[in-house]
Amino acid sequence: MSFTDLNLDEQLLRAIQACGFTSPSDIQKQAIPVALEGHDLMASAQTGTGKTAAFVLPALQRLLNNEPAPGHGPRVLILTPTRELATQVTDAIRDLGKFSRLRSTTVVGGMPYPPQIKMLRQPLDLLVATPGRLIDHFESGRLDFGRLEMLVLDEADRMLDMGFVDDVERIAAALPEQRQTLLFSATLEGEVRNVARRLLKEPQRIQIAGVKTNHDSIDQHIHQADDFRHKQALLAHHLGQEAVSQAIVFTATKRGADDLAKQLREQGHRSAALHGDMSQGARRRTVEQMRRGQCRVLVATDVAARGIDIKGLSHVFNFDLPMAAEDYIHRIGRTGRGGASGTALSLVGPQEWDKVARIEKLTGCKLNRLVLDGLEPRQPEPKPFAQRGKGGRPGGYGQKRRFGGNNKPGGGNGRKPTIHHKRPAVGGRPRSAGNGQG
Numbered sequence: 012m013s014f015t016d017l018n019l020d021e022q023l024l025r026a027i028q029a030c031g032f033t034s035p036s037d038i039q040k041q042a043i044p045v046a047l048e049g050h051d052l053m054a055s056a057q058t059g060t061g062k063t064a065a066f067v068l069p070a071l072q073r074l075l076n077n078e079p080a081p082g083h084g085p086r087v088l089i090l091t092p093t094r095e096l097a098t099q100v101t102d103a104i105r106d107l108g109k110f111s112r113l114r115s116t117t118v119v120g121g122m123p124y125p126p127q128i129k130m131l132r133q134p135l136d137l138l139v140a141t142p143g144r145l146i147d148h149f150e151s152g153r154l155d156f157g158r159l160e161m162l163v164l165d166e167a168d169r170m171l172d173m174g175f176v177d178d179v180e181r182i183a184a185a186l187p188e189q190r191q192t193l194l195f196s197a198t199l200e201g202e203v204r205n206v207a208r209r210l211l212k213e214p215q216r217i218q219i220a221g222v223k224t225n226h227d228s229i230d231q232h233i234h235q236a237d238d239f240r241h242k243q244a245l246l247a248h249h250l251g252q253e254a255v256s257q258a259i260v261f262t263a264t265k266r267g268a269d270d271l272a273k274q275l276r277e278q279g280h281r282s283a284a285l286h287g288d289m290s291q292g293a294r295r296r297t298v299e300q301m302r303r304g305q306c307r308v309l310v311a312t313d314v315a316a317r318g319i320d321i322k323g324l325s326h327v328f329n330f331d332l333p334m335a336a337e338d339y340i341h342r343i344g345r346t347g348r349g350g351a352s353g354t355a356l357s358l359v360g361p362q363e364w365d366k367v368a369r370i371e372k373l374t375g376c377k378l379n380r381l382v383l384d385g386l387e388p389r390q391p392e393p394k395p396f397a398q399r400g401k402g403g404r405p406g407g408y409g410q411k412r413r414f415g416g417n418n419k420p421g422g423g424n425g426r427k428p429t430i431h432h433k434r435p436a437v438g439g440r441p442r443s444a445g446n447g448q449g
């Protein structure tokens with residue numbers, strides 16, 4: 012099935028193409044036709060499977076189909092649990108709606124009120140919001156829901172986990188009865204089900220089973236790192252490999268991105284930082300340089316890298332692991348696109364093992380442990396929290412695999428490594444001892 016089978020207007024199809032989406036994902040194939048028919052819908056699928064477009068496209072199509080009723084309030088309201096998710100949805104609306112003169116606005120917490128108030132006075136087609144801030148505006152009488160046609164609850168399970176259930180129900184109660192409601196969630200059980208029962212009318216249920224996202228083409232590895240310098244040495248080793256044609260390196264902070272990019276330049280890499288403190292123009296220029304191949308290593312924060320799409324990235328490095336496992340999936344999704352294979356390599360500091368555990372839980376697959384000769388970690392891998400003091404489990408955490416040897420993957424997902432390493436150059440890392448052989 013292709014997007015053209017989905018009964019979407021030409022302008023949406025063009026935008027889809029401009030986004031580089033070649034065919035709809037499973038959730039999109041199933042959810043879009045149901046939503047276009049006007050049914051209420053509750054749908055679940057794993058993170059990274061394209062749920063955003065699965066509701067943004069039918070929402071846009073609906074706005075294009077229907078004559079707007081008089082008034083200036085939003086016609087589609089999308090609620091998301093966090094500011095970051097709201098930004099992602101807003102970006103998707105901007106990209107997928109770029110040929111469709113529809114107006115959208117975002118109101119989220121943690122941002123100043125006056126610009127939001129000003130925007131809410133303008134005529135509006137789509138409104139993306141976090142529940143708390145939306146309630147504030149609503150209670151101050153700044154929102155007219157008179158012509159609202161569609162409500163979308165994105166990441167409903169997280170929204171409820173975060174304690175937004177009352178806010179969501181109050182908002183829904185203020186909306187016209189005659190509306191379409193779409194609910195997207197990682198799960199459709201528990202409280203989500205109760206809320207759906209109250210807010211949706213005869214919903215169709217779509218559940219895309221399985222953990223496997225479209226990340227099968229990405230080889231995922233981790234390196235245990237003792238400290239910052241060890242991470243630097245491991246990164247330097249990998250960037251010295253020819254197999255790395257172009258890479259993004261993710262850091263936790265803007266400062267970290269700047270410092271690391273500078274350091275890599277000093278080591279002779281064509282490298283640049285990308286983060287939220289840079290002007291829009293500077294960011295655009297950097298991304299352009301990357302696209303043209305003038306830059307080989309982009310050092311970025313999550314927020315800055317969001318929404319940018321660079322074709323042909325061979326590697327994603329996590330210099331720091333992200334707080335949320337979902338962000339890990341978004342990060343590694345930058346490589347292995349369009350049928351190409353990619354490699355994701357994460358450097359795990361002593362304090363970052365709980366993040367590894369969360370990622371493995373979410374993806375349902377154990378990340379391959381890599382060790383480089385001469386750059387071995389000094390300590391064994393810490394046991395996961397649940398197993399501390401129990402002596403561990405054979406074949407579980409703590410097994411390592413060495414490149415270059417004949418060891419079989421240690422209880423992992425059975426994937427074969429596709430990268431092979433020579434021994435790192437002599438003097439790869441200043442260490443207390445034993446580096447001379449390296």
Ligand code: ADP
Pocket residue numbers: 031032033034035036039056057058059060061062063064099344
């Ligand atoms: P989810 O909400 O299910 O976690 P997203 O909607 O954030 O997932 O999508 C994950 C990534 O996949 C995004 O970078 C998005 O641009 C991309 N994507 C979505 N649909 C497609 C598609 N049909 N083809 C290729 N990439 C897609």
Ligand code: MG
Pocket residue numbers: 062063165166
């Ligand atoms: Mg999502």
